[in-house]
Amino acid sequence: MEDKLQELVVELLGDGAMEYFIGYRQGFEPSHVVPCFVTDKSEADRLIWGPLCLQNLSKYVLQARDLDGKVGLLVKGCDARAIVELVKQHQIERDKIVVVGVPCEGQVDPRKMEQVLGVSMEQVTDVEDAGDEFLVKVGGEVSKLGKEQVLRDKCFYCKHPTSFDYDYTLGEVQPFTIDSESEEYDAVEKLEELPLEERRAYWLKQFERCIRCNACREVCYGCYCKECIFDRTDPRWLDRTPLPRENEIYHLIRAVHLAGRCIDCGECERVCPVNIPLGRLYKKLQKDIAELFDYEAGMEYDTVPPLVDFELDDQDPFL
């Protein structure tokens, strides 16, 4: 699949069909995969694809706003939901983007893999997809890990592993099974069962660790405001100091702003350097939005996120 991808990118760059292509390359060690911006045909051979291509690259398409031409990118089915939303939310024209869809059979959660293997990812030299399991190489030895042990949370409930909207595609997903009984909202429901005060205490304890590096905001496709409320200095709505009460407000504001738009890409949780389980917070929002409005973000083009929509006969007793 990598050959096919590299050939396609060479062709598209050669035709001038796009200014650059965004995919993945290996980083400083084999298990560390990072975004790769291919601006020249000669660099296309750095592109890779596999179960460690974790990043959702979709937010980078906003950079095409400043370009005359288009940007191309490699898109997993889950990440395509961000593109759908960005287009729907009028942040970018669909025709500024060349979508190369890739069939994804599940991505590895490195933190889970480290726990299962009992070694750090730096010792993992290769992870290969083999249907229902991953073949993992550590120090020359290959072991098999069932997907249910190490998949990213979101992959368990993936609804379209290949994008429904693409300009080019690298193929079809081969069917595989995940040996798991857990349900999509299990973790959320467990938290929901706690009494209010305990639930609050749980989140406050998590937020206390936050250093307010803003990475969760910057990585989120939905945080594209020209001037974020957190950056306003006049008036200062929220202080930059990472004090517990400011942190709490920071996370609540971001959550509310993403309600109905969060596409469950899991990027905020993945990049957080202090392991705050943001995925759980955003999963709760998705659950509420699904229950209240029967809406799932990024699944089709012809609906509008419920909280940015209105109808003239909406009830508005509070106005």
Add this chain to the structure above:
Amino acid sequence: MDRKKISKADLGRWLDTIAGKYELIGPTEDEGIIQFGPVQSSAELTLEYANSLIPPKSLFFPPVESLFAFRKRGEEIQLEETKPLQQDRVIFGIRNCDVGSLSLLDRVFCDDLEDSYYRERRERTTLIALACPTPPRSSCFCTTFGIDPLSPAGSDILLTDVGDVYLVDAVTDKGEELVALGEGLFAPLTEGEEKELQPPPVDMPQLDVRELRERLEALWEDEYWEKLSLPCLGCGICTYVCPTCHCFDISDVGSTSDGVRYRCWDSCMYSDFALMVSGENPRPTKRERTRNRYFHKFSTFPSRYGTGYACVGCARCLVHCPGGVEITEVIKDISAKEGVSDR
């Protein structure tokens, strides 16, 4: 002082004695991350770590700290100073890259413009460094910047794990005071042990940085920065995890009549970092901001303070950057470029 040894079993006892007299700070693990934090007893410490996520600079220059509280009653303004420390402290387990970073931060906070908060914390803290495990993490590149993971330079005591015992090098008076607290726990080395008990040599890739500054300075207008900054998200991770980054922001929290003046970390990678009241922003895009970060590390800081490079090769930014902007690649790229552009 001569090299001594302490058995692994006695280490905890020594640290507990220290904890009775000082505030003891060391590596702990919580929610899967290693942090330096205060502990009541040595049992709370972990020794299974390469390094902490947030560098121990945070113990001298905290992510957020109150500088003073103010109160206005009528025409009268009262100020209440914040005491940075209640008690003298001992930091156990600091690694040598981070020890090296403190000597760089000393230049910033204790040279001509003295920062009393930082200085008090520095003066009232004793450092027990722990030589790095061999082999080090594959990402580490401290030796590139002349840091020796096995040297006591910059700390008060260096402990080196050589199997059943730690070698103990107390190199300052403060260090010797701590060793004296552990009476009976330390033993001198026999002649045979002097030779035998040696840590394995450190083996890590070393980058050539001899001409880095000159080559970098020739690249100010190069298109390299545009390309390099494409994957940057403009988050602050690289600066927040960096032991040598030291930018901060100051704000008053509360009301104009009752409040606290805080200082907290800031990041040059934020789009509004250089934004001025006039609306002018001298670093308007990621290109300028990314370029600034590397210039500051490899050119501005060394020329301002007359030091070596302001990077200690801890690799935190390398490992944690969500965009995959890799400082080791940047160093290689710059070194590989001929002085192409005019400045």
